[in-house]
Amino acid sequence: MQAFLGQLLIGLINGSFYALLSLGLAIIFGLLRVINFAHGAQYMLGAFFAWLLLSYFGLGYWPALVIAPIAVGLVGAVIERTMLRRLYTLDPLYGLLFTFGLALTIEGTFRYLYGASGQPYATPAALAGGTNLGFMFLPIYRGWVIVFSLVVCIGTWLVIEKTKLGSYLRAATENPVLVQSFGINVPFLLTLTYALGAALAALAGVLAAPIYQVSPLMGSNIIIVVFAVVVVGGMGSIMGAIVTGYLLGVAEGLTKVFYPEASNIVIFVIMAIVLLIRPAGLFGRDA
């Protein structure tokens, strides 16, 4: 029972990262129809910005939690404006290949500058230590990650479902040309969406920095799982990405209790089964 609850919590923590990252991917895919392979690199950039802010400017975790996502969001906006935008009229495959190349370039550059081995990033003092839950010792920082990512996911969902800006985003996802004919600046909306997705990835990166080491390859390690999450949830489904992120994190954790050898592949097995039974994903609409 103890092992079960322990793995459930670890699953929730991993699930928090899956949910944050797949949420950004789903938003970007929904509106831009771009499969953003640079998402892992943007997550890595978030963690690195936090580490650089600390190393060179002495700015700690809390400022980094705000500054790094904004900075990566701005980088995303520049990428969309100057490069990605030129590919919208082409086959979606070009967007995928472009962002894949971008990810390799960013990761290669950081590996060249900082080496492949990770840089440690200390847990913020306010969240250091842990608490005994009875069945396990929970580091407070990990509890924070679960709560904070849940708040961000729900907040993002509320913005998309309940606000005016969100109604523009949903409408433009369905019919961008008509929305633009209403006088809404859809090209700007696309830039904003890509920046938001990149900022969410960077936020996940900052959250991850104290748990995993800050390394140039941290993004490419997690991104494949995140793509599986998006496929299981249903491409472009916001709620699907969030719920599936947590579910698959938990599924992965629980597999470690019952059959540890399978824990690395369970997500992909689930993906294969879902693709066979419901190709549109658990929350996707049938095309």
Add this chain to the structure above:
Amino acid sequence: MKPLLKVSGLNAWYGESHILHGVDLTVGEGEMVTLLGRNGVGKTTTLRSIMGIVRKRKGEISFTGADLMKVPLHRVAPHGLGFIPEERGIFSTLSVHENLLLPPAVAKGGMTIDEIFELFPNLYERRSSPGTKLSGGEQQMLAIARILRTGVRMMLLDEPTEGLAPVIVQRIGDVLKTLKQRGMTVLLVEQNFRFASKVADRFYLMDHGQMVGEFPVSELSARMDTLHDVLGV
């Protein structure tokens, strides 16, 4: 009558295919003008080119004196021009109310939400349903209503009666008459010229991407025979 919209020598292409071959038309302030023509002669393309949705185009489009040829799509509506597509474009992930509030107001003098619900009581009853749960007629009402809110001076309306029951068609006719009383200018594409004859002031007849005839509503009955030939009805 002062022309509100003046189009001259308009050519337009979809990819490689040349659809419009020098369209000339004018619509006066407060006028209701109907484009007649068989399927595929370029009526919808004419509306989409005027709105700026079809970008591969040449010629002149002047609206309230402004040159629309170089205006990006999202800056056209603020000039006072609204477009209602044939497929209506109701958003399924937005409620009826959200659909109604989606287009930003571009000028003062648009209908208020209360006036809209008075004109379209069905929409009030269904305001929290997803937009696409409405019947075809209600979706058409919603498509018209959401443009009325924005305060545009002119609507480009593409086949509003297509696929609708006669009683709904009549209802849309009443709505158009109400709009005309309020001074709205409309360029209408319509296959159903019995419907069009009740609301339009003037007709253009279109064939092979050009205007081939123009006449006021008073000459409609005298021209019935030629119309039947050209329209093939």
